[in-house]
Amino acid sequence: xxxxxxxxxxxxxxxxxxxxxxxxxxxxxxxxxxxxxxxxxxxxxxxxxxxxxxxxxxxxxxxxxxxxxxxxxxxxxxxxxxxxxxxxxxxxxxxxxxxxxxxxxxxxxxxxxxxxxxxxxxxxxxxxxxxxxxxxxxxxx
Numbered sequence: 001x002x003x004x005x006x007x008x009x010x011x012x013x014x015x016x017x018x019x020x021x022x023x024x025x026x027x028x029x030x031x032x033x034x035x036x037x038x039x040x041x042x043x044x045x046x047x048x049x050x051x052x053x054x055x056x057x058x059x060x061x062x063x064x065x066x067x068x069x070x071x072x073x074x075x076x077x078x079x080x081x082x083x084x085x086x087x088x089x090x091x092x093x094x095x096x097x098x099x100x101x102x103x104x105x106x107x108x109x110x111x112x113x114x115x116x117x118x119x120x121x122x123x124x125x126x127x128x129x130x131x132x133x134x135x136x137x138x139x140x141x
Contacts, residue, residue: 069133
């Protein structure tokens with residue numbers, strides 16, 4: 001999937017961004033190594049400045065889109081990931097770390113929380129809530 005991001009109306013910026021989303025690293029690598037991409041990049045280099053590539057992953061990529069959802073929707077989506085993950089970690093890790101110092105328990109839970117949210121939970125939450133987050137819910141009419 002790809003989307004083009006342009007400057008806001010009224011801005012003097014001529015910068016354009018292309019946001020590409022891939023299912024996995026193999027798909028990404030196949031695309032960037034393809035003849036089609038290399039030909040396009042060679043052509044585009046005659047018209048533009050040198051491109052800057054940034055790979056988004058983890059937390060920064062949860063809500064990536066040309067037009068981000070309203071903050072309240074991002075907060076609700078985040079809560080949908082954080083709440084069940086915190087319950088899960090409390091029940092799974094709790095018995096093993098209950099004798100630890102509170103600061104260490106918190107560090108362990110926070111570290112596991114961040115890892116699970118970044119690579120497991122939030123990608124699924126944002127995928128499942130994508131129509132609602134983007135404001136493109138299908139009408140049942």
